[in-house]
Structures are given as C-alpha cells and as structure tokens.
Amino acid sequence: MFRLSLFVFLVTFLSARPGPAFSADAPPLPNLVILFADDLGYRDLGCFGAPKIKTPNIDRLADEGMRFTDFLVGQATCSPSRYTLLTGCYPTRLGIIFPLGPTLHFGIADRELTLAEMVKSRGYATAIFGKWHLGHDPCFLPTRHGFDEFFGLPYSNDMFAPVKIGDRQCDTLPLMEGEKVVKTNPDQSQLTTWYTQRAVQFIERHQKQPFFLYVPYAMPHVPLAVSDKHKGQSAQGLYGDAVEEIDGSVGQILDALKRCGLEKSTWVVFTSDNGPWLPYGNHAGNALPLREGKATTFEGGFREPCVMRWPEVIPAGTECNQMTAAMDILPTMAEILRYNLPQDRIIDGRSILPLMKNLPGTKSPHEVYYYYYHWELQAVRSGKWKLHVPHKYRTLSGREPGKDGKCVPEDFVPIGLSLFDLDNDVGETTNVAARHPEVVQRLLKYVEQAREDLGDALTHRRGKNRRPPDRAEGKDD
Numbered sequence: 001m002f003r004l005s006l007f008v009f010l011v012t013f014l015s016a017r018p019g020p021a022f023s024a025d026a027p028p029l030p031n032l033v034i035l036f037a038d039d040l041g042y043r044d045l046g047c048f049g050a051p052k053i054k055t056p057n058i059d060r061l062a063d064e065g066m067r068f069t070d071f072l073v074g075q076a077t078c079s080p081s082r083y084t085l086l087t088g089c090y091p092t093r094l095g096i097i098f099p100l101g102p103t104l105h106f107g108i109a110d111r112e113l114t115l116a117e118m119v120k121s122r123g124y125a126t127a128i129f130g131k132w133h134l135g136h137d138p139c140f141l142p143t144r145h146g147f148d149e150f151f152g153l154p155y156s157n158d159m160f161a162p163v164k165i166g167d168r169q170c171d172t173l174p175l176m177e178g179e180k181v182v183k184t185n186p187d188q189s190q191l192t193t194w195y196t197q198r199a200v201q202f203i204e205r206h207q208k209q210p211f212f213l214y215v216p217y218a219m220p221h222v223p224l225a226v227s228d229k230h231k232g233q234s235a236q237g238l239y240g241d242a243v244e245e246i247d248g249s250v251g252q253i254l255d256a257l258k259r260c261g262l263e264k265s266t267w268v269v270f271t272s273d274n275g276p277w278l279p280y281g282n283h284a285g286n287a288l289p290l291r292e293g294k295a296t297t298f299e300g301g302f303r304e305p306c307v308m309r310w311p312e313v314i315p316a317g318t319e320c321n322q323m324t325a326a327m328d329i330l331p332t333m334a335e336i337l338r339y340n341l342p343q344d345r346i347i348d349g350r351s352i353l354p355l356m357k358n359l360p361g362t363k364s365p366h367e368v369y370y371y372y373y374h375w376e377l378q379a380v381r382s383g384k385w386k387l388h389v390p391h392k393y394r395t396l397s398g399r400e401p402g403k404d405g406k407c408v409p410e411d412f413v414p415i416g417l418s419l420f421d422l423d424n425d426v427g428e429t430t431n432v433a434a435r436h437p438e439v440v441q442r443l444l445k446y447v448e449q450a451r452e453d454l455g456d457a458l459t460h461r462r463g464k465n466r467r468p469p470d471r472a473e474g475k476d477d
Helices: 002-016 056-064 078-087 115-120 188-205 237-259 278-283 326-337 437-454
Strands: 031-037 066-072 125-129 149-152 161-165 168-172 174-177 180-184 211-216 266-272 303-309 318-320 369-373 376-382 385-388 391-395 411-415 418-421
Touching: 031 078, 031 237, 056 237, 056 266, 056 303, 078 115, 078 326, 115 125, 115 211, 115 326, 125 188, 149 188, 188 211, 188 237, 211 237, 237 266, 237 278, 266 326, 369 437, 376 391, 376 437, 385 437, 418 437
Parallel strands: 031 211, 031 266, 066 318, 125 149, 125 211
Antiparallel strands: 066 303, 149 174, 161 168, 174 180, 266 303, 369 376, 376 385, 385 418, 391 411
16 A cells, blocks of 8 residues: 555656656657758748749758748847747846857856757757857856757857967957867858768767757858858858858758658758848848848847748648747647646747647737847737837948948937737838727737736836846856
8 A cells, every 4th residue: 555655646746847748659759950040031041032042952841841931039139049949938038138248157047948958858869060159158058958969159150259378369269069169260161061060970870869959050140151162152142152051051961861761750940040130231131021130129130031841740831820939949849749848937938839730720829929129128919910119229220231241330210109010011111000009008918918027128127027047156247
C-alpha cells in the first residue's frame, strides 16, 4: 500500500512540474531549423515580390510549404527580436529593449526557458552558427542557455569593442567558438560561408538524432560583405548580393537535409529579426508596401517575410494571412513535443500548429498584439485594426537616404492617435479613427491593458509583469 501511494504521489508531482510530457504513442520528434536573416525587408525575397533580388531556394521553401504574410517580430531591433524568438515573450516583459553592445554587461536571464533548453530536455542536439546578441559575458553566451555548439559573433557585425593592445587603443570584433574568441576582426565576406559549412556538418553529424539548428546570419546588416562567388551577381548591387548569398546558404542546408533523408521530418523556418535600416539607402532593404522600417512600430519595422516547410504537417504551396509572430515558435514546438511550459510566468506566444496545418476556419491565436519601441507602447493591433497612440517615430522626412555604406540622420516626427485598417491599407497611410470611434475605444482598452501589464514610458507606467534581465557579476555598464 505504501509503495502504491508513493507511486501515485510521484506521478502526480512529476506531471505538475514544468517540463516534458511523454506519451507512448507520441510521433517521432521532428528536427527544427531556424534560418534568421538580419535587417531583411518585407519585399526582399522573390516569393514576397522582390523586383531585382533572386532567391530560388527560399522561394522553393515557400512552394513546398507555407508563406506567412502577416508575421510579426517582438520589437523592430536586433536583441529584443532575438529574445522574443528564443523565449516566446515580448522583450519588454523580459527587460531587453535595445541592441546590446560590447560595453553593456547584462543579457538573457538564467531563469528564462529558451527554445534550445526546451528541446534539449527531450534529447535534441542544439547548435547556433551566427549572431547571438543576447549578452557577450560568459554567463550570457549560448552555451549557458541550451546550445551545445556556438560559432559566430556575440553581437552585431558593426559593433567593435574598444580594447587596449600594447599602448594603442583598438576596436575589435570577436569571432567565437564556444566561449572562446578564436579570431578578431574576421573577414566578414566569409561569415555566411562559415556559418553554412558548420550548419551542413552539424546536420550530417546528427542525422540519427533529433536536432535544433539555429542560423542567425550576420547579413544583410551593415557593413555588407559577400564572398567572391556572389559578389556582383545581383541586379540590386551589394545588398542584393548579400541576400542572394543567404539564399545560396539556404539551398546548401536544404540539400543537406535531403541528402540525409531528413526533409520530411524537419520543420524549417526562414524569417528575419526586423525590417530594413532605411537610412543606409542602397545598403538597406525594401519594406514596400509597408510603411517605414527598422526601429519603428509601423509594419515596415515589425512585419517580416516568413516561410515554413514541414512536409508531414504543412501543405505545400499554401499561404497564411492570419497574424502570427516569432514568439509563437516556442509554444508551437512545445505543443509538438507535448512539453508542459512553465506555469509560474507569462509566456506571450501561442501555438500556431493549426494554422501551419492549414485547417479550415483557423484564426490567429492573438486577440491583441503590442507594438513597443524600447519602453514606449506606441501601437496595439487586434485583427485588421491597428491603433497608434501619440508618439514620435524615426523617418527620413523625404530626404535622400545614404549610399554605399553611409547613412543619413533621421528625424523624430510626431503621429497623433491614428487608426489604420490593415486589410485595406497595409501601408498605414489613411487615419480612419474619426470614422470608427467604437473601434478606437475598444483598442484603447487594450492600450490600458498593455500599460498595466508591461508599462509604458510615454505615460510613466512601470507595468506589473516585467521580469528583469540578468547582470554579469562584478560588471558595471
């Protein structure tokens, strides 16, 4: 009797804990491959209407899978967006709300569950080859947060850390293997090549084991660089060359999956962290027909091209026009793995598995979506309606953008309370607030909800459900 009671207690206790929920009839575990560009515009892929850039491999992903036309990031800058992808949470909730540079000593919190940690608990091999950007001190590196392997840059390719070499003050960019710097100021024209080689080798080494492969490319973030093989090949200059080289990388990774017999059992996601850095002109991408770009809460900053392929689940040649988000990847994978997510914290993402399956009548799992810039709540979205509250935003104000790697300064200009119907005006050009006062009032309730939950610097609200990042011990920013 005692043994039976003990058995019942242990089963009840373990089933209540966050973690994997196993099932005897569970299907084989799928591999997960996330290919993540940097500063890619909504219209920079052939399958999203790029007029001059050729991306046949990513287009093939779309033909063999699903194109997501309303896919949102966490914030329209690097570190916040990456934190959202890996944790399923708004970056505002987790306290990382701007890009982390080499002089900052805070980063991803140890208590947060990452996508890598989640799948690793189910026996997955995990690797990241590319840009991390969630903290560069040892306690923040990928190898401390669920990744078995890391090769790449700890932050953006334009962030050079000041160091003293002899009696000279120098700027260096570190290339890391695991937790060690293996090269400073690497040849950036080789980054995409190196990341691709590592990714292909990882697939070949782990073809008998489920794996999570994360390839966050350095490109097409400035400074642009491409290998000789792709230089001068695009009709859109160096920027197009960089995107087409990424497409070539995608092709090599897809070929490796096919060669290893893993096509059907692998969920492949291609997307980007935020929209184009428009002040760089011909070294920036194209977000049309969306408004503005990186570092704004207009759709040009938040809405990214996204394609997914998983032949066992996603019907070929399909399209999802429902609102989905990068934060949805983690809870979707949790549902696939039958993993019980922690119940002691808020996770903002929702599973989009029914949308991936293209089930009839399936709607977005998000009743509302919050658009933050740093700590400022600047807009909310529900269905087709998007409401901007009064704020200032970055824009070129009609001036000519920069050229050949040089940017021009942006202005901060005001926008008043503005309602946009994204179904009929995805470019956010016509304020229809006066015509739909009832919609404005409904969305203002969501604004208040966001301020209560996450705070808002515009109205000096702290928010009751924020969780702070971690700080490196003994370091001051």
